[in-house]
Amino acid sequence: MISFAHPWLLLLLPVVLWLGWSFRASAPAAFSRAPVLLRHPALARLGQGQAQTASAARRWLPLVLALLALAAARPQSEGGWLPPEGEGRDILLLIDASPSMAIHDMTLEGTSVPRMAVLKQAAQGFIDARVQDRLGLIVFSDAAATAVPLTTDRAAVAAQLARLTPGSTGAATAIGESLGVALRQIEGREHPPVIVLFTDGDNTGGVLRPREALAYAERLGLRLYTVAVTPDEVPPTPQGDGLREPTLAEMSEITGGAAYQAGDADSLARILAEIDRREATTTPPPSERVKLEWYPAPLGLALLLLALGQLRELRGGRAA
Template sequence: MFRFADPWFLLLAAFVPLLVWRYLVRRRGGEGSLRFSSTMAMEGIRSSWTVRARHACFGIKMIALVLLAAAMARPQKGLEEEEILTEGVDIMIALDASGSMAAEDFEPRNRLFVAKIVVRTFIEGLRHDRAGLVVFAGKALTRCPLTLDYGALLRVLDDVQLGMIEDGTAIGSALAASLNRLRLSKARSKVIVLVTDGVNNRGEIQPLDAARIARTLGVKIYTVGVGSRGLARFPVTDPTYGRVYMNLPVEIDEASLNRIAETTGGTYYRATDRPSLERIFQEIARLEKTKIEVKTYTHYRELFGGLLFPALALVLAAVLAESTRFAKIP
């Protein structure tokens, strides 16, 4: 942010055209002269460069005047700083990256690809809310702890790929890893958004036990079941024919996901396509809003020195020039 603290001093620059006009009028009126009985001795003498540059001192003074006016107006460059007076929402996103997320019942590619797009949009809409990411399949890994650095979180999200973790669906472990990041949080609202398309079949922690711990810690869990109803198209690698597709039944433990959400005061959602998944995250974003009080401070740095000292140097140069090389007989 740039500003002039005392902009009225800029009006001094308006005198420059008036002074230029006055100088030109005086030049047209003629200057003092000397009489010589004969000028023959001066014939052939060329005028020196000082005669041709005799107006330079006046120009330098005008430039100095403009710089002085700008310096007196006190140009300042401001840097804004925000002080957040209240805590936002702390959100851990638990994203299923098991093999079943390769099902191609979500356009344009598969469930994981679309889930990453929707989660990215959700994160980009956050402000002053910390968010983190847990990725799970046969086990759960914290890929990003709670942070306000959304750029770093989005880069981690982009790196999530199928097959990066041994296969399986450890929902209870994913919730436990998320709770571990939220247990020391002092935020007004603490939330886990669980995105999965399967049934818990791995891990030592049962999802309902994790939900009860979440309730004790004051953490709300939103569960999102991802997958169409009926059959879904799955890619399968055949040793003879290579990559082939099979229609397999969609198995989502909706009853368990619903109980997890109800235990913590959250909500269970079922997303059967990309538009419904987008609507679900939009609704979660609306539900988890807290009032943020922010004070904005602007620190200004004075810039007049960069104008004042050159202006004084120009004035000094003009005075010295008029007293020496450009001196005139009165």
């Protein structure tokens, strides 16, 4: 069904037709009769020929103006449905940068590499896949700090990820502190982001304990995925007050997430692919259609008639 983007321009059609008819009925061209001061039979024939061709061109003028008005109103029809944009998620990546992440006990393409190198490659693939999401990066060792706040600039997140160096900010593993920094970022948000925690050990530093951060995280309703980036089991580390901190698996269970252990590059890639599927971008049903523009047809026809009229006028002048 044809509709118009500017239907009010159709109201100009009667005016345009009237102007065209008025001009069509106007006096012939200036050369239709010979000048009074200079009379010659050849000039008379030239004037008659130009008058005839100009008159023929003016016959099309009402149609040309009507076609131009129709093109200006932009006739349209509806095509197929436009694919809707997915509703992105907020995802915070918490990455352990303690010295143990430099241990060479993993292989990547047949070469022995540190844990951090395997983590960087897998996390880069995860970042590239989350096109619609806002991503943030928090780094922790002795303490925790925000490297990149939540942003849609995936290149900025990837750049900071590439700069990470194990042991550059301390020797401990402050998991509780990293959760605290994340919670401060998401406090007050209507939809708490997903948190993915990468570490190769238990909490060994920081002021805020994981159990304290988890109590608040549970109230906020966020999901925590934990990934142990080590081929070995992560035993709980005794705390100074004698209270046992929750394991990585318990942290994920409390928040409704999931716990994983990546012993090599392939398993880490599979884990992140599974998290990507579990936290897939939601896509609403389509609500807009493609607009097919039809104004080129009347516009092209109007220009063709103008060109033909001009051509006839030029040929008439030469023939005369």
